[in-house]
Amino acid sequence: MKKLILIAILLGLAPVVLASGHGGYPLDKADVDLENKDSLQRGAKMFVNYCMGCHSMRYMRYNRVAKDLGIPEDIAKQDLIFVTDENGDKVKIGTLMKNAMREKYAKEAFGTKIPDLTLEARVRGADWLYTYLRTFYLDDSRPTGVNNAVFHNVGMPHVLWKLQGLQKAKIEEYEDHEGNKHHRIVGFEMVQPGTMTGPEYDKAVRDLVNFLVYMGEPVKLERMKLGVYVLLFLAVFFVLAYFLKKEYWKDVH
């Protein structure tokens, strides 16, 4: 019985432990709303304009996005498709959202692979993404000139800097209980304002993250449903097994 409780506790803790791998910087709440089509449409536009030069969504087709987000196909062609084929024509609306960046080139330019983002929100979670995209800060020691509060020594440049502006991190020194010194980021200070105010930028990033969450969502919804059934089954099974055991052992002493 004790063991079972322990296992249950460990299973319950697993998501917490996995989600906390962000170097101690507290995550801000993304508060995305998948029902908000306007927000999703704005997010999609941002993604194709600012992210798809490097990242792909290779499990998603443009026309599926257009349909899910309620964007008419002709407008989707105009607003979402910037990738061209070998003849220089825009790719067809039924194409997967891949881009033309070669892995080898990415490796040379950024020193790392550029991850596909279709399932990114499932891997990192919305709050992590929301915090990540808002916490790039100036760092001379990095080849890109920036670092990130939740992704230490990230290889990605701050591609949204024109919107957000450039900020410095306020760093505080602290001691752990063994007396070792550490540094942590406690805030930011804008040194060069961008075209957006702080709240405007937060909203734009929220739209973008909303879109990323939507991308990973169809499968996520299924998984969550399945997870509930599995847990229900386990709960019922546990009760049955417990009484069965009691029944079997009641005369044995």
Ligand code: HEC
């Ligand atoms: C100039 C190329 C480039 C652009 C444009 C770009 N990224 Fe990146 N991105 C990268 C690289 C390179 C990495 C890998 C960083 C690493 O592993 O150190 C990365 C990593 C990421 C990660 C972390 C992936 C992980 O490891 O979990 C996220 C999230 C991300 N990018 C989101 C975005 C979003 C959203 C946009 C658009 C606003 C964007 N990126 C635009 C180059 C780019």
